[in-house]
Amino acid sequence: MIFEEKLLSNYDYFIIDLDNTLFLEIDYLFQGYLEISKKVSELSNLNQKDKMHQYLKEHFLNIGRKNLFDNFLQEFNIQNFKIIDCLKILRNFNPVKNIYLFKEMYFFLLFLVDNKKKIIVVTNGNVNQQKNKIRSIKWFGLNNSIEFVYANNYKPKPSIASFEYIYYKYKNQIDRTLMIGDMLSDEEYARNAKIDYLDIKELKKNMKNK
């Protein structure tokens, strides 16, 4: 039996993470960093938009997002722009370039929809930002068959507060529910909820092996 059919016969409910599971997060993030760089460069008359964008991208890739805007504003000695202003842009900008699902995941979601499986995307992060991301992604209609649950409205993963919401809403059978994600917090979420877990790398590997 092919891998996907095995999944179909074992599960009816698929809880799926968003960032770096369904799409590449930096496709969104780096466009937001460009918006921030533009705005800060304009306001400060520094004309260093490209340098700023480069700084933000490198900081994210090498050090991460911790203290990112703090360090950025310090590095360029920006006084008239605050961290909160950076965050506001990041949470509300409109991406110029289209954001696509990972190709394998587009086909996987399509396959689940065709087989009438229930798909619930559970995502951590600022709710406005996550909504903006979801609005920006090209779903080609698949979003109409997906319920989006913003974990921060309850408590971020690995807390299962958002799972409890799902459980009471769908009365889903725990042994017929699969979690798919890319981070330890996803794995722990599944463990805490006592549902099976599949890492995105495993899924992609198995889909390629056909």
Ligand SMILES: [Mg+2]
């Ligand atoms: Mg993720």
